[in-house]
Amino acid sequence: MAATDSSDQVLGAGESTSEASAPAQKTAKKTAKKTAKKTAKKTAKKTAKKTAKKTAKKTAKKATKKTTRKSAQKATKKAAKKTVRKSAATKATSPEAAKSSEDLAEDQTDELDADTTDDADIDFDPDNAEMDDEDEFGDDDDDLEGDDADEDEDDGSSVWDEDESAALRQARKDAELTASADSVRAYLKQIGKVALLNAEQEVSLAKRIEAGLYAQYxxxxxxxxxxxxxxxxxxxxxxxxxxxxxxxxxxxxxNHLLEANLRLVVSLAKRYTGRGMAFLDLIQEGNLGLIRAVEKFDYTKGYKFSTYATWWIRQAITRAMADQARTIRIPVHMVEVINKLGRIQRELLQDLGREPTPLELAKEMDITEEKVLEIQQYAREPISLDQTIGDEGDSQLGDFIEDSEAVIAVDAVSFTLLQDQLQDVLTTLSEREAGVVRLRFGLTDGMPRTLDEIGQVYGVTRERIRQIESKTMSKLRHPSRSQVLRDYLD
Structure with missing residues (x-):
């Protein structure tokens, strides 16, 4: 009995203990939830504060950078333009000086824009910045450049006001007209950025080109x-x-081999300037020859690429000059003969001390003298009829060339009187005789007819028309009729 009572007491104590621990568990859960919420709130606040501080720092840095750039650009541009205005006002009588000052200002502006572009390429992100921040910087730089361009236009319209001198206005116009000449300078600057190649690099590129061509084939x-x-x-x-x-x-x-040898084309094209083609056109034709040289280059021969490409570039330029340089095209083989004649003529001029004769040129070229004269005629350049003549330049070449087809007023009047007198003389003949003469000599429409054609018109034979013509001409030769027309023979 005692054991049973003790066990009951133990069970009762366990039940009371479990009943007492249930409220404690609920309290612990509530406390844990509240603690987690507070911790989350504190963490969120700290993160928000840190993010706000970083954003404020970035914004401040961006604003400082923009303000510094704009201030530097405005100050430099205004100083350059003020210098141009002062120098142009001092030398108002010299348009060339004003033009050079304007070019200087434009060069300074270009340098400033180049510096601005370089600055825009510099990374300005703080540590641990993300790619989105870099994109924002790029967009801001683009907006800044657009704003600067607008400010440049506004500044230009305000500086070039009505008070500027005539010399400065002319300089501005000349600067705009000569802007196209900067294309050559820009091209040379662009091709100068590519480094030259050594022999090993040329062979390596040639092998890659050969493999690419074979794969494409x-x-x-x-x-x-x-x-x-x-x-x-x-x-x-x-x-x-x-x-x-x-x-x-x-x-x-x-493409790499081409770009690295573009300077070779320019150096060769300079030798052919002033021969009827623009410098840029010569460069373009030389580039076509360079492309052909790249495709045909054999690296196994052992020579450098420039040695091989020079011949292709020269050929392309000379062929283009033969086809395009002259107003009247001359065949390529004849152009080569003309160039050979000119070279021999210069050599003989140095040896003899005088201009060589066609006979001497013929002996030197092993051709006839008539052929030399013919080649010299082909070599002549056409001259414009609008070319000015004289020191004052008030006359043109076309003013001294006779117009063989022009109608002189005196001759026109004489011809009209002759037609009237001839019609009067023909009225003294019979209708058939006058008609035969008009058809035979084309006095009506300017088209003479044969005896057969006239015979068909009148329905008679050719011989009969010849007899009528002979009789009519005898009548016209009579002094009573011919004396009126004889005065017009002179």
Whole structure:
């Protein structure tokens, strides 16, 4: 009995303990939730404060950078333009001086814009900045450049006011007209950025170009075979991918080799200036020859690429000059003969101390004297009829050339009187005789007829028309009729 009572007491104590621990668990859960909420709120507040501080710092730095750039640009541009105005006002009588001052101001403005562009490329992000921040900086820089451009236009319209001198206005116009000449300078500056190649680099690029050309050839052949119905002519996806990659790499190597040798074209094109083609056109034609040289270059021969490309560039330039330089095109082979004649003529001039004769040139070229004269005629350049003549330049070449087709007033009057007198004389003849004379000599429409054509008109034979013509001409030769017309023979 005692054991049973003790066990009951233990069970009762366990039940009371479990009943007492249930409220404690609920209290612990509530406390944990409140603590978690407070911790989350504190963490969120701290994160928000940190983010706000970073954003404020970035915004302040951006605003400072913009303000500094704008102030520097405005101060430099205003100082340059004031210098131009002062120098132009001092030298108002010299348009060339004003023009040079304007060019100086434009160069300074260009340098400032270049510096601004360089500054815009500098990364200004703080540590641990994200890519979005960099994009924002790029957008801000673009907006800044747009604002600066608008301010430049506003400044230009305010500076060039009505009070500016005539010399300064003329200088501004001249600067705008000569802006096209800067294209050559810009081109030279652009090609100067590419570094020159050494012999090893040229060989490496040539090998890549050769591999790319072969890969492109293989793919073209496969496409051609498939178009003709050859089912076996097919490349696997991996082979096709490799071929395309090799061909793409070959094109990149070709462009690199071209860009690194563009300065060679410019140096050769300078030798052909002043011969009827613009300098930029000569460069363009030389670039076509350079492309051909890149495609034909054989690196296994051992010579440098520039040695090989020079001949292709020269050929392209000389062919273009032969086709385009002259107003009247001359065949290429004849242009070569003309150039040879000019070279021999200069050599003989130095040896003899005088201009060589056509006979001496013929002996030197091993051709006839008549052929030399013919070549010299081909070499002549056409002259414009509007070319001014004389020291004062008030006359043109066309004023001294006779117009053989022009109608002189005196001759026109005499011709009209002659026609009237001839009609009066023909009225003294019979109708048939006057008609035969008019048709025979084309006095009506200017088209003479044959005896057969006149016979068909009158329905008689050719011989009869000849007899009528002979009789009529005898009547016209009679002094009573011919004396009136004889005065017009002079």
């Amino acid at each position: 293989r793919m073209d052949e496969m496409e051609k075979a498939r178009a003709e119905g050859d089912k076996a002519a097919k490349l696997s996806p991996m082979e096709k991918r490799d071929m395309r990659a090799i061909a793409r790499d070959g094109r990149k190597a070709k």
